[in-house]
Amino acid sequence: MEERRYCNPDKVYVSVKAVFYPDGGFKPTSLIWEDGCEYPIDKVTDIRRAASLKAGGTGIRYTCRISGQTIHLFLEEDRWFMERRGS
Amino acid sequence: MKERVILHSDLNNFYASVECLHRPEIRDKPVAVCGDPLLRHGIVLAKNYPAKATGIQTGEAIWQAQQKCPGLVVLPPNFGLYLRFARLAREIYASYTDQVEPFGLDEAWLDVGGSCQVFGDGREIADRIRTRIKEELGVTASVGVSYNKIFAKLGSDMKKPDATTVITSDNFRQTVWPLPAGDLLYVGRATKRKLASRGVTSIGDIALADPAGLRSLLGKWGEVLWAFANGLDCSPVVRMGEESQIKSVGNSITTPRDLKTDADVEMTFYVLSESVAERMRQHGFKCRTAQIYIRDNNLCSLGAQGKFPRPTQLAADLAAKAMTLFRAHYAWEKPVRSLGVKGTDLVAADCCEQLFLFEDEERRRKQEKIEATVDDLRHRFGHFSIQRALLLQDEKLGAINPKEDHVIHPVAFFKEGRLP
Numbered sequence: 116m117e118e119r120r121y122c123n124p125d126k127v128y129v130s131v132k133a134v135f136y137p138d139g140g141f142k143p144t145s146l147i148w149e150d151g152c153e154y155p156i157d158k159v160t161d162i163r164r165a166a167s168l169k170a171g172g173t174g175i176r177y178t179c180r181i182s183g184q185t186i187h188l189f190l191e192e193d194r195w196f197m198e199r200r201g202s
Numbered sequence: 203m204k205e206r207v208i209l210h211s212d213l214n215n216f217y218a219s220v221e222c223l224h225r226p227e228i229r230d231k232p233v234a235v236c237g238d239p240l241l242r243h244g245i246v247l248a249k250n251y252p253a254k255a256t257g258i259q260t261g262e263a264i265w266q267a268q269q270k271c272p273g274l275v276v277l278p279p280n281f282g283l284y285l286r287f288a289r290l291a292r293e294i295y296a297s298y299t300d301q302v303e304p305f306g307l308d309e310a311w312l313d314v315g316g317s318c319q320v321f322g323d324g325r326e327i328a329d330r331i332r333t334r335i336k337e338e339l340g341v342t343a344s345v346g347v348s349y350n351k352i353f354a355k356l357g358s359d360m361k362k363p364d365a366t367t368v369i370t371s372d373n374f375r376q377t378v379w380p381l382p383a384g385d386l387l388y389v390g391r392a393t394k395r396k397l398a399s400r401g402v403t404s405i406g407d408i409a410l411a412d413p414a415g416l417r418s419l420l421g422k423w424g425e426v427l428w429a430f431a432n433g434l435d436c437s438p439v440v441r442m443g444e445e446s447q448i449k450s451v452g453n454s455i456t457t458p459r460d461l462k463t464d465a466d467v468e469m470t471f472y473v474l475s476e477s478v479a480e481r482m483r484q485h486g487f488k489c490r491t492a493q494i495y496i497r498d499n500n501l502c503s504l505g506a507q508g509k510f511p512r513p514t515q516l517a518a519d520l521a522a523k524a525m526t527l528f529r530a531h532y533a534w535e536k537p538v539r540s541l542g543v544k545g546t547d548l549v550a551a552d553c554c555e556q557l558f559l560f561e562d563e564e565r566r567r568k569q570e571k572i573e574a575t576v577d578d579l580r581h582r583f584g585h586f587s588i589q590r591a592l593l594l595q596d597e598k599l600g601a602i603n604p605k606e607d608h609v610i611h612p613v614a615f616f617k618e619g620r621l622p
Contacts, residue, residue: 118282121224164290166340171224173290173339192286 124199126170131188131195143177143188146195154181156188165189169198205371207324208439209312210346210354211331213291214363216308217248219341220287221277232256233275236264241458242539247279251363287339294334296442298327303440309358311351313439324348328366336364350435352387353378356405359385374433379406386430393420393427405431448485452493453477454542458598460499461538468525469599472592474543475520477604480577482545486552488513489545492523498536506531512556513549516569520545 130147145155158180165176167189174191189196213219217235222228232253237243244264256271268274288307295302298321301313314327321327324347335343342364346357349371356378357367369377384394386405396419402408408416409431416424429435453474461467471494482489490513497503506527510519524543532538557563579588585603593600 118286119280123224123226125226164338166223166336166338168223168340169226171226173223173287 121171123171126167126172127197127199129188129195129197143179143195146181146188146197156181160185167196167198170196172196204315205349206313207315207318207327208348208351208354209314209324209328209331210348210351210358211291211295211310211312211328211335211343212345212355212358212362213287213308213335214342214344215248215250215254216287216341217279217284218250218253220284221280222250223340224283228275231275232258232271232273233277234258234264234267235277235279236267238278239264242456287341290339291335291343294331294338298331300442301439302442305355309355311354311439325366325368328368332364332366348374348433350433351437351439352430352435353433355387356381356385371433375406378431378433379404379409381405383408386427388423388427388430393423396420448487449548450493450544450546451478451481451485451487451489451548452542452544452546453481453604454495454540455602455604456497456540457538458602461541461599464525464529466596466599467528467538467541468521469593469596470541470602471521471524471528471543472517472590473599473602473604474541475517475524476576476590478543478545479515479517479520479573480580482515482548483551483574483577486550487545487548488515488551489520490547490549491545492520492527493542493544493546494524494527494531495540495542495544496528496532496538497540499539500536501539502536503540504531507546509547512558513553515545515551515573517573518569 127149129149131143132145133141133143135141142159143156145153147153156179159177160180161178163176164173166173167187170189172189172191174189174196177188177190179186179188187198218233221235222233230252232250234246234249234253236246246258246260246262246264246267248260249258253271253274258267258270258274264276268276284307288304292302292304292310295310295312298317299312299314303311305311314321314324317327318324321330328345328347332343332345335341344358344362344364345366346354346360346369347366348354348357348369353369353374357369360367360377381404383389383397383403383405386408389397397403397408400419402411408427411428413425413428416428418424420427455470455474457470461470489510491507491509493505493507495503495505508523508527510523514520520543576588589600
């Protein structure tokens with residue numbers, strides 16, 4: 116049964132580039148923010164299922180280092196999202 | 203024998219919690235998830251704590267809820283999303299035990315006796331599960347821990363939200379017995395009234411009553427309730443994948459408008475029979491008995507059943523039998539609000555069959571092939587790709603899609619077999 120989707124200004128859907136390994140599994144390598152800028156992911160430090168109260172949703176949460184900052188990138192079913200900061 | 207360790211996990215205000223997670227802007231407002239009033243399913247299915255505080259009850263009509271709480275945020279249900287969350291919760295349970303028995307979408311029993319050596323005692327496992335549900339799913343659960351399913355369920359109801367309640371064989375007299383009798387599983391309105399007429403109002407009263415007296419009052423349920431109240435329930439938590447055997451296939455619906463004529467009823471019976479027959483074919487069954495269920499617009503209901511001369515999985519047979527039963531049992535004092543059709547007394551579809559001397563067997567085979575072909579067409583091109591001409595008479599009634607509109611089925615504790 117299909118899910119209805121929600122629109123939430125603090126939930127930012129992003130494009131993600133990833134490497135798929137020959138033995139299965141994958142790792143996100145960079146993300147493209149809604150303004151079109153591409154940010155390379157330096158390191159993924161943690162992967163676990165987690166809910167995002169701010170963006171509203173749950174998914175596999177990738178904790179990533181991007182230019183010295185830590186961000187959370189969520190894979191919810193087949194879409195990637197991030198929490199908007201500071202608003 | 204070692205005492206069992208049974209958990210009952212209940213996701214708090216499940217539908218409302220999932221909605222509030224996805225819509226941060228309404229989290230602090232009173233929220234109720236309600237069925238579609240246009241389809242006359244306009245009742246409260248779930249509500250959050252601010253809504254509960256205004257006295258709104260599950261099952262109330264939307265207008266009643268809005269009277270109690272003028273600022274109520276009314277949301278339509280998003281069942282696809284709830285199904286996903288229920289699946290994710292079950293994945294969490296499954297990492298502690300393979301004995302997980304779902305009870306509806308939002309509740310489940312777990313027998314964790316086998317994994318206490320690894321994860322700690324019942325309370326520790328319950329706390330871990332709660333933490334994980336909160337962190338991973340963003341909703342809360344209350345968990346009851348006990349040595350039988352009945353007390354575990356009572357425990358999960360005692361402290362909400364996001365809490366663990368332990369009921370042991372030492373403390374159940376203090377914790378469970380003072381609770382009102384109606385809290386016990388299977389004590390509904392009618393049973394509660396009967397019990398109250400004998401001065402039995404708490405679970406402790408049931409436990410201390412004479413089981414023979416309860417039996418004379420309530421039939422065999424009397425003894426079952428007595429055993430429940432004394433913590434003697436020993437029904438096992440079903441292992442995953444060990445779904446109980448299917449004993450009937452049925453479908454019922456509250457129609458988009460009240461039914462007023464035999465023709466309306468026949469149309470609805472055809473819709474329901476088609477979906478029942480399709481599911482019987484899908485699972486390889488024929489039925490020997492048909493049951494119908496009728497509910498009038500005063501919410502009075504009645505049921506009737508009748509046998510087929512031979513096992514069948516034809517929608518045409520089911521609908522015809524349903525109609526015969528309806529004519530025999532319903533006097534049209536009131537318009538009809540809900541109808542149900544069920545095939546019971548199931549046999550395997552490929553078992554031997556007594557042929558009839560004076561019936562056209564060839565025609566019957568053809569009929570079976572036609573219906574199977576219709577299933578196939580619908581599977582490939584959608585439910586409405588092919589329809590009986592009969593159903594085109596009324597846009598609203600003909601437009602019911604009973605198979606896909608019904609994903610969430612009610613469940614019973616003493617399970618008859620049921621189908622997805």
